[in-house]
Amino acid sequence: MSDEKAVRAALPAELADMVKAIRVEHGRATLVVDAAGLGRAAGAQVQGELEAAVSAVEGVGEVRVALMADRPQRRIVAVGSGKGGVGKSTLTANLAVALARAGHKVGVVDADIYGPSQPTLLGGADEKLRAEGKQLVPFDSPHGVKTVSMGQLVERGKAIAWRGPMVGQALAQLMDADWGDTELLLIDLPPGTGDVQLTMLQKFRPIGAVIVSTPQDLALIDATRAIDLFGQAGVPVLGVVENMAGYVCPHCGEESDPFGSGGAQAAAERIGIPFLGRVPLSLEIREASDAGQPPAASDGAAGKPFAAIAAQLAAALA
Numbered sequence: 001m002s003d004e005k006a007v008r009a010a011l012p013a014e015l016a017d018m019v020k021a022i023r024v025e026h027g028r029a030t031l032v033v034d035a036a037g038l039g040r041a042a043g044a045q046v047q048g049e050l051e052a053a054v055s056a057v058e059g060v061g062e063v064r065v066a067l068m069a070d071r072p073q074r075r076i077v078a079v080g081s082g083k084g085g086v087g088k089s090t091l092t093a094n095l096a097v098a099l100a101r102a103g104h105k106v107g108v109v110d111a112d113i114y115g116p117s118q119p120t121l122l123g124g125a126d127e128k129l130r131a132e133g134k135q136l137v138p139f140d141s142p143h144g145v146k147t148v149s150m151g152q153l154v155e156r157g158k159a160i161a162w163r164g165p166m167v168g169q170a171l172a173q174l175m176d177a178d179w180g181d182t183e184l185l186l187i188d189l190p191p192g193t194g195d196v197q198l199t200m201l202q203k204f205r206p207i208g209a210v211i212v213s214t215p216q217d218l219a220l221i222d223a224t225r226a227i228d229l230f231g232q233a234g235v236p237v238l239g240v241v242e243n244m245a246g247y248v249c250p251h252c253g254e255e256s257d258p259f260g261s262g263g264a265q266a267a268a269e270r271i272g273i274p275f276l277g278r279v280p281l282s283l284e285i286r287e288a289s290d291a292g293q294p295p296a297a298s299d300g301a302a303g304k305p306f307a308a309i310a311a312q313l314a315a316a317l318a
């Protein structure tokens with residue numbers, strides 16, 4: 001039996017499939033292990049078990065275990081807006097839930113230090129973040145999305161007055177959390193074009209951005225500024241979403257457009273970026289969001305626009 005075959009024969013059955021390559025040279029066995037999706041603790045355990053098993057093989061004096069893809073390539077999509085209060089956090093949470101329901105492994109980083117809201121939106125308002133070693137462990141929301149938030153790093157209700165470097169460090173901690181097999185991270189950015197946005201673009205290089213705007217002219221002007229920021233940083237804008245467009249009166253059914261309608265679509269067409277869809281102004285969306293029950297988690301009418309936009313986004317990413 002060759003040395004490699006002897007090593008393979010000695011592998012614990014439940015770990016054998018993970019060992020993608022074996023080389024034995026001068027009494028040193030090197031194993032390449034597919035550790036994608038394993039957290040740090042599980043990875044260390046696999047490593048220990050393989051070392052123990054292989055060091056018992058005759059002629060092997062040293063064992064090296066290389067854990068590959070321990071940090072799988074995760075795609076990052078930033079969700080931004082030119083101004084506050086346009087529904088960026090609501091959209092991020094619901095897109096994440098809709099994508100998770102469509103089978104994607106999704107996480108949300110709530111980078112909105114001035115108004116962190118993902119824990120509330122995703123049903124974890126009272127959850128504290130755990131740390132394992134130096135790594136944060138994201139909160140597993142009941143809606144199939146993992147999330148970490150600036151809001152979980154500070155006491156609830158306390159104002160955060162951080163300067164640039166502190167923001168950068170906090171953001172890095174959130175991004176480097178133990179995301180496990182998460183494939184796609186949606187980042188809920190603070191509104192505008194400040195420190196957090198720049199750090200995110202420069203340091204973590206999202207593969208694309210989604211811009212949220214209400215249909216008002218002023219919001220659209222600000223959205224155009226955000227689009228410009230992403231463009232300058234070389235981050236493609238995957239599309240624009242128009243939120244709070246059209247209001248259907250729950251009593252009489254009459255449809256009105258308190259903030260106008262269609263402005264974001266027209267602006268996207270003018271600038272030459274895709275329009276991903278429209279979410280109506282709806283009492284149901286607001287109430288469900290406040291209650292930590294994202295509309296996208298159910299099959300009701302309020303969830304439909306989010307599912308449609310998520311499908312568009314998934315297609316753009318594919």
Ligand SMILES: Nc1ncnc2c1ncn2[C@@H]1O[C@H](COP(=O)(O)OP(=O)(O)OP(=O)(O)O)[C@@H](O)[C@H]1O
Pocket residue numbers: 081083084085086087088089090091112115117190191243244245279280281282283285286287289290
């Ligand atoms: N389509 C909608 N219909 C009704 N209410 C909405 C809709 N979208 C968002 N809201 C409500 O508007 C408020 C602001 O939304 P959200 O916090 O998502 O905005 P934001 O752009 O993330 O704000 P911030 O500036 O705090 O980051 C929330 O109360 C939310 O429930």
